[in-house]
Amino acid sequence: MTAVDRSGAAPAADTDDTAAVQEKWQAYWDKHDTFRAADAGGDDDRPRRYVVDMFPYPSGDLHMGHAEAFAIGDVIARYRFQRGDNVLHPIGWDSFGLPAENAAIKRDAHPADWTYANIDTQAASFKRYGISFDWSRRLHTSDPDYFRWNQWLFLRFFERGLAYRGGGLVNWCPTDQTVLANEQVVAGRCERCGSEVVRRSLTQWYYRITEYADRLLDDMAQLEGGWPEEILLMQRNWIGRSQGADVHFAVEGREEPVTVFTTRPDTLYGATFFVVAADAPLADELCAPECRDAFDAYRAQVARLSDIERQSTEREKTGVFLGRYAVNPVNGERIPVWAADYVLADYGHGAIMAVPAHDQRDLDFARTFDLPVRVVVDTGQPDPAETGTATSGDGVLVNSGPLDGLAKAEAIERIIQVLAERGTGSGAVNYRLRDWLLSRQRFWGTPIPIVHCEGCGEVPVPDDQLPVTLPDLRGADLAPKGISPLAAATDWVNTSCPRCGGPALRDTDTMDTFVDSSWYFLRYCSPRYDDGPFDVEAVRRWGPVDQYVGGKEHATGHLLYSRFFTKVLYDMGLVDFTEPFKRLLNQGQVILNGSAMSKSTGNLVDLGAEIDDYGVDAVRLCMLFAGPPEDDIDWADVSPAASVRFLNRALRVMTEAGAASAPGTDPGTGDLELRKVTHRTIHQITQLLEVNRFNVAIARIMELVTAARRVIDSGPGAADPAVREAAETIAVTLSLFAPYVAEEGWERLGHAPSVAIGNWRAADPALLVQETVTAVVQVAGKVRDRLEVGPEISAAELERLALASAKVSAHLGGVPPRKVIVRAPKLVNIVPG
RNA sequence: GGGGCCGUAGCCCAACGGCAGGAGGCGAACGGUUUAGGUCCGUUACAGUGCGGGUUCGAAUCCCGCCGGCCCUACCA
Numbered sequence: 014m015t016a017v018d019r020s021g022a023a024p025a026a027d028t029d030d031t032a033a034v035q036e037k038w039q040a041y042w043d044k045h046d047t048f049r050a051a052d053a054g055g056d057d058d059r060p061r062r063y064v065v066d067m068f069p070y071p072s073g074d075l076h077m078g079h080a081e082a083f084a085i086g087d088v089i090a091r092y093r094f095q096r097g098d099n100v101l102h103p104i105g106w107d108s109f110g111l112p113a114e115n116a117a118i119k120r121d122a123h124p125a126d127w128t129y130a131n132i133d134t135q136a137a138s139f140k141r142y143g144i145s146f147d148w149s150r151r152l153h154t155s156d157p158d159y160f161r162w163n164q165w166l167f168l169r170f171f172e173r174g175l176a177y178r179g180g181g182l183v184n185w186c187p188t189d190q191t192v193l194a195n196e197q198v199v200a201g202r203c204e205r206c207g208s209e210v211v212r213r214s215l216t217q218w219y220y221r222i223t224e225y226a227d228r229l230l231d232d233m234a235q236l237e238g239g240w241p242e243e244i245l246l247m248q249r250n251w252i253g254r255s256q257g258a259d260v261h262f263a264v265e266g267r268e269e270p271v272t273v274f275t276t277r278p279d280t281l282y283g284a285t286f287f288v289v290a291a292d293a294p295l296a297d298e299l300c301a302p303e304c305r306d307a308f309d310a311y312r313a314q315v316a317r318l319s320d321i322e323r324q325s326t327e328r329e330k331t332g333v334f335l336g337r338y339a340v341n342p343v344n345g346e347r348i349p350v351w352a353a354d355y356v357l358a359d360y361g362h363g364a365i366m367a368v369p370a371h372d373q374r375d376l377d378f379a380r381t382f383d384l385p386v387r388v389v390v391d392t393g394q395p396d397p398a399e400t401g402t403a404t405s406g407d408g409v410l411v412n413s414g415p416l417d418g419l420a421k422a423e424a425i426e427r428i429i430q431v432l433a434e435r436g437t438g439s440g441a442v443n444y445r446l447r448d449w450l451l452s453r454q455r456f457w458g459t460p461i462p463i464v465h466c467e468g469c470g471e472v473p474v475p476d477d478q479l480p481v482t483l484p485d486l487r488g489a490d491l492a493p494k495g496i497s498p499l500a501a502a503t504d505w506v507n508t509s510c511p512r513c514g515g516p517a518l519r520d521t522d523t524m525d526t527f528v529d530s531s532w533y534f535l536r537y538c539s540p541r542y543d544d545g546p547f548d549v550e551a552v553r554r555w556g557p558v559d560q561y562v563g564g565k566e567h568a569t570g571h572l573l574y575s576r577f578f579t580k581v582l583y584d585m586g587l588v589d590f591t592e593p594f595k596r597l598l599n600q601g602q603v604i605l606n607g608s609a610m611s612k613s614t615g616n617l618v619d620l621g622a623e624i625d626d627y628g629v630d631a632v633r634l635c636m637l638f639a640g641p642p643e644d645d646i647d648w649a650d651v652s653p654a655a656s657v658r659f660l661n662r663a664l665r666v667m668t669e670a671g672a673a674s675a676p677g678t679d680p681g682t683g684d685l686e687l688r689k690v691t692h693r694t695i696h697q698i699t700q701l702l703e704v705n706r707f708n709v710a711i712a713r714i715m716e717l718v719t720a721a722r723r724v725i726d727s728g729p730g731a732a733d734p735a736v737r738e739a740a741e742t743i744a745v746t747l748s749l750f751a752p753y754v755a756e757e758g759w760e761r762l763g764h765a766p767s768v769a770i771g772n773w774r775a776a777d778p779a780l781l782v783q784e785t786v787t788a789v790v791q792v793a794g795k796v797r798d799r800l801e802v803g804p805e806i807s808a809a810e811l812e813r814l815a816l817a818s819a820k821v822s823a824h825l826g827g828v829p830p831r832k833v834i835v836r837a838p839k840l841v842n843i844v845p846g
Numbered sequence: 847g848g849g850g851c852c853g854u855a856g857c858c859c860a861a862c863g864g865c866a867g868g869a870g871g872c873g874a875a876c877g878g879u880u881u882a883g884g885u886c887c888g889u890u891a892c893a894g895u896g897c898g899g900g901u902u903c904g905a906a907u908c909c910c911g912c913c914g915g916c917c918c919u920a921c922c923a
Contacts, residue, residue: 200920243850247918250849255922275923288923328921360922367923373847374921445922568918638871640859645916650858652872658885659871665886709860712870719870726887789865794904796865834903840864844903 031628031753038756038766039140047767048094048145050101052551059099063555064090065534065594067563067571068105071131072112075138077603077610077648078564080620084633085600085642085707086562087144091749092702094145097771101555102145103537105152106132109160109526111189111205114457114491121488124457128155138621143629143752145769150540154529155457159536161480162546163528164462166578168473169585171463175221176451178471182292182358183450185213190493191454192217194525195447196570212292212316218461218522220449222577226252229446229576232591239596241643244568251569253445258429260366260438262287262339264299264350271295271339274361274443277371277405278432279424282413283389284366285379287339287350288332290358291315299350301336308333308352315354330355330378341366342437343428344414353378361443373403389413390421449574451525454497456486458523466510466517475511481519497521530571531578534558534593545587552588561594564602572597598705601645603636610648618648630751631656637750638711659715660754663743666721667758670740673731676763683735684728689780690720691739696776698746707750714746737762745772790815791842792824808835815841 042048051057066086069079090102113124120127132153139146152159170176184193188208192215197204222229230252233245257276264271273287289296291312300308311333332353339350348366355374356365369379370388376397379386386398392408410416415431416424432438452461460481462474474481484505491498499521500506510517532546538555539548557579572594579593603618604610610617623632635656639646680688694717701710721739725731740762748755748768759768783804788811790798798820802811812835815821825845832844 243918246850250919253922257923273923277923330921355921355923357922365923372923374923377921443922565917635871638859644859647858650872652858655872661885706860708858708871709869712860715870722887787865791864791904794864794902799865832903834864836864840904842864842903 031630034757035141035143035629035753038753039143041756041766042143042145042769043140045767046149047769048090048100048102048147049149050103050147051099052554057099059097061101061555062090062093062098062560063101063558064093064560065103065537065558065562067561067567068107068530068533069135070107070110070112071128071135073131074134075142075620077618077620077623079135080142080632081603081636081646082562082564082600083139083142083144084636085598085705086560087633088637088702088707088749089560089562089598089705090145091752091769092773094770095745095748095773097773100145101150101537102147103150103152103540104136104139104144104146104148105150105533105537105540106135106154107526107530107533108132108153108155109458109523109529111191111455111457114455117457117487118489118491123485123487124491125155128457129153141624141629143633145752150537152533152536152540154526154533157480157482158541158543159533160459160529162532162536163459163524164474164479164481165476166532166546167459167462167524167528168476170220170581171473173581173584175224175581176218177221178216178218179448180214180216182212183215183217184210185215186210188493189455190495192450192452194450194527194570196449196527196573217450218452218520218524220451220577222449222574223444223446225577225580226254226444226446228580228591229573230254232576232580235592236594236597240594241565241597241599244565244572244597244599247568248573251446251573255443255445257441257443258425258432258438259362259441260432261342261436262366263342264339265337265347266301267299270437271299271364272362273364273366274441275366275368277368277425278428278438279410279413279416279419279421280368280371280389281341281343281366281428282416283368283370283387284341284346284348285369285385285387286348286367286375288353288356288365288367288375288378289335289350290356290363291332291352291354293358293363295363296335296352299335299337300352304334304336308335311352318354330374330381332378332382334382339366342432342435349384351378351382359447360445369403370397371403371405373405376401376403387412389416390424449525449527449577451528452520452522453525454495454521455493455523456483456491456498458526459528460499461520461522461524463520464508464510464517465520466513466515468515469510469512469517472510472512472517478511497523499523527571527574531574532582534561534575535582535588547587549587556588557590557592558594560596560598562598562600565599598642600642601640603646603648605648607647607649623653627653627657628660628753630660630754634660634711634751637707640708642705642707656751659718660751662722663714663718663747663751664754664758664761666718666725666736667740667744668761669725669731670721670737671758671761671763674734674737676737678734678737680734680738683733683738684724685735687720687724687728687733687735687739690717691735691742692776692780694746695742695774696781699773699776702749710746711750714743714750717743717746742774744768745774748772786838788815788838789840790818790821791840792821793845794842797821797824802838804838806838808837811835811837811841815843 066083093100108128113128116127117124184198186203186208188206198210255276258278259272261270261272332351335350337350338347367375369376369386389412390408391411392404392406394404397403407421410419410424429440462481464472466472484502506519508519535547535552538551542548575593582588583591605616631653635651635653639651694713697713698710744755744759755768785801786804788800788802789796798818828846830843831846834842
């Protein structure tokens with residue numbers, strides 16, 4: 014074969030060739046199971062590497078967002094494959110969920126039809142997209158083999174008291190006709206459909222994640238450095254640990270005292286009234302008969318408010334006096350009890366002591382209803398009663414009996430002591446985090462494996478009767494009716510009690526699909542295992558996940574739940590680590606013209622069409638080259654066409670080198686400058702990949718291609734051994750980003766496939782050293798001269814050379830330097846006298 | 847209201863205390879190749895790092911304030 018005629022069509026320039034190359038290598042990878050993880054222990058001493066992309070929801074075909082996220086995960090996995098590691102890079106589908114149900118209603122079909130059809134579509138697209146998955150481990154959470162273990166885990170949680178059924182106010186989405194977890198409510202709206210969420214009092218299943226709040230906080234120390242600081246911060250805020258005290262207030266006419274939580278027990282002497290959440294049962298109970306009408310009217314008014322209205326901070330404070338008095342435990346003072354909606358029923362104890370001088374919300378309320386304001390911490394700022402601005406800083410305690418004269422921190426400590434001695438309070442911690450509301454009144458999910466028996470109560474379904482599968486409901490059967498569609502499946506619901514054998518009813522709710530995704534990364538380690546959710550030994554081998562890749566929208570949902578599950582499993586002795594993901598990378602979004610892509614506004618780029626036009630490699634490459642993986646990519650700013658041109662250039666270098674020399678040629682006699690570029694490129698790319706700087710790594714490959722081109726055209730020519738060395742390096746490094754072109758080039762270089770595994774090379778240190786270094790000579794921080802010096806030059810010698818420079822003396826103007834800073838061999842800075 | 851991130855050529859981005867004749871790319875102009883266009887090869891132009899202070903021998907880089915944009919959170923006592 015002779016050198017390719019560059020005036021003609023380049024080998025992969027037209028889309029037919031690109032498509033043919035893609036099909037060829039896709040078939041090769043498929044046939045040879047190139048990316049299958051080796052699961053044996055024993056003699057395989059390669060480092061194990063576990064790379065997981067957040068698994069997709071099967072809502073139609075893959076889109077641009079998937080393309081970016083999975084391209085990033087693929088680079089990380091392929092880099093490890095190239096280094097010769099034993100890599101586990103699995104794929105699965107998060108295949109339970111509401112959209113399937115809605116589609117089934119619309120089409121009068123079963124949710125599984127839509128779901129599995131979409132999974133097939135996405136799987137085919139992933140293969141076309143060239144992602145290095147181990148396909149043998151594929152899983153779907155809607156398979157009974159999978160959700161069976163959701164149920165098994167639920168029962169273990171139940172046994173440990175970590176799953177419970179409880180009443181309370183819950184978020185209800187009127188459109189989806191189901192309850193939502195706190196994490197699924199965004200600004201008072203259903204995260205999925207955007208409807209305004211309303212509050213309902215219902216009995217629901219919960220996972221007791223709050224019991225793990227402290228460990229979820231403390232174990233973040235393990236994640237520092239591996240996770241984005243931003244995500245850790247969001248989780249910290251979400252958990253929202255507050256240190257303070259519980260204080261018991263006697264309430265006249267009530268036997269039991271009412272406890273309040275406060276972070277400012279030091280201000281106890283400044284409490285001038287008492288507030289109970291209007292929607293809490295306590296308010297109803299405490300309401301005096303003469304206030305009943307006013308209270309009922311107020312409560313009805315609050316109930317009418319949507320969460321959005323209620324949460325508006327602009328709103329005037331509202332409330333109503335309950336006709337009762339609470340007694341301050343430290344000074345016996347009677348303070349009026351009010352009901353108001355600015356106190357939340359489900360935080361703390363649903364009641365507060367109001368200290369208007371030192372809490373803005375209490376002050377706003379006091380001013381609205383003309384309640385007294387008493388300063389108990391002198392901060393040196395003006396009187397809140399006058400200014401309307403509460404003071405919350407440090408200061409000296411006043412009007413506070415034994416606390417007078419203490420500083421804030423001392424007073425907090427002291428008062429907790431006093432309360433404890435008298436039995437009227439204690440130090441306490443509260444969390445913003447709520448328990449995880451688990452049950453959903455929908456069909457396409459994991460049935461909760463509990464049977465309700467009149468005699469025995471909540472009875473777990475025995476392990477050997479799992480899985481509890483779904484009845485065959487379809488179409489209109491699934492229409493939302495406020496109770497789970499399962500409740501209408503009489504044959505399914507009616508069962509016998511596992512304990513007493515009497516007639517009983519199945520629980521008709523299904524689990525939040527976040528349960529499914531809280532442990533799937535463990536299932537991948539032994540996806541067909543049927544003696545438990547996973548083979549403990551397999552997880553010991555692979556876990557925890559070395560690198561997790563996914564969007565930051567899961568910061569306080571999925572990622573928190575997965576951490577919680579991992580800790581529970583650790584406590585059960587099933588895993589030997591307490592954090593599931595060592596490193597986390599949050600890729601940015603793919604946007605268009607500055608805003609999110611969306612079907613409804615037509616602001617959309619179709620992934621399939623882009624691939625048809627430019628090829629998989631070019632689409633992948635231009636996304637990875639656009640910027641750091643964490644940044645958003647505006648499709649208006651990227652150029653897949655430019656990637657096509659670059660890939661053609663790269664392939665041409667590989668083709669020409671392949672035609673001019675044979676594999677195994679000793680590079681030692683080749684063009685030295687090109688060899689240095691090659692080895693410097695290897696060195697730099699290796700470092701860049703360790704820190705996920707893919708865009709810069711690609712730029713380095715571009716430089717190498719340009720350098721090789723120069724040697725071919727205007728240097729020793731394509732047969733030079735250094736050209737082969739460069740071309741092979743291009744194939745190996747490019748294989749992470751543009752796997753099809755890399756395989757094709759590798760083959761044209763005369764190598765047997767595949768280029769993808771174990772071909773990473775170390776840079777030759779001898780070729781990295783520079784014979785001379787340019788030392789910069791600054792005068793007063795400005796560059797005035799450059800010196801070519803040896804890399805080993807001593808500081809003293811470099812200083813001597815710098816001071817001898819004519820340009821330097823010109824700038825010094827005869828005045829002796831005051832100071833000389835030498836950073837051999839790169840820099841000298843001379844400070845004039 | 848609270849918390850966080852980010853502002854470098856027309857555009858995307860590098861450098862993250864030590865050379866901004868910017869690493870790379872897009873776009874632009876010009877030249878070569880071509881019947882022509884595209885491709886391909888080559889050359890050129892364009893910023894001094896949002897603004898104002900400070901620390902330092904030296905600041906795009908660290909600190910403070912402001913302006914602009916984005917994100918999270920939102921009456922959590």
